[in-house]
Amino acid sequence: MHAGQDVAAADVDVRDTVHDAARRARVAARTLGSMTTAVKDRALHAAADAVLANVDRILAANAEDLAAAREAGTPEAMLDRLALNPQRVDGIAAGLRQVAGLSDPIGAVSYTHLTLPT
Numbered sequence: 001m002h003a004g005q006d007v008a009a010a011d012v013d014v015r016d017t018v019h020d021a022a023r024r025a026r027v028a029a030r031t032l033g034s035m036t037t038a039v040k041d042r043a044l045h046a047a048a049d050a051v052l053a054n055v056d057r058i059l060a061a062n063a064e065d066l067a068a069a070r071e072a073g074t075p076e077a078m079l080d081r082l083a084l085n086p087q088r089v090d091g092i093a094a095g096l097r098q099v100a101g102l103s104d105p106i107g108a109v110s111y112t113h114l115t116l117p118t
Helices: 003-033 037-053 055-071 076-082 086-100
Strands: none
Touching: 037 055, 037 086, 055 076, 055 086
């Protein structure tokens, strides 16, 4: 197999991975849509707790991912955006808690007024 075939195979793998993730997201969206706000908020807080309980594992896995990305030639600017540290992990957990504090948009009706030019 030559380099062109390797790239084509990688493209197919990425496409399959993305399609699989999209399918799972659709199933999850239907499941989440049927849950009460309280259940969703508890799940978000539990996710935040799990993130904080696993900071060392998350940081170790991120370091491995960064090393592989660096070896693959990923630009440093991108690596910087992907790099995690304890403060960024805390921010992820805080973001999950912040989302739990927002009003639940599922089932809400939103009316917007659109004025068309005459």
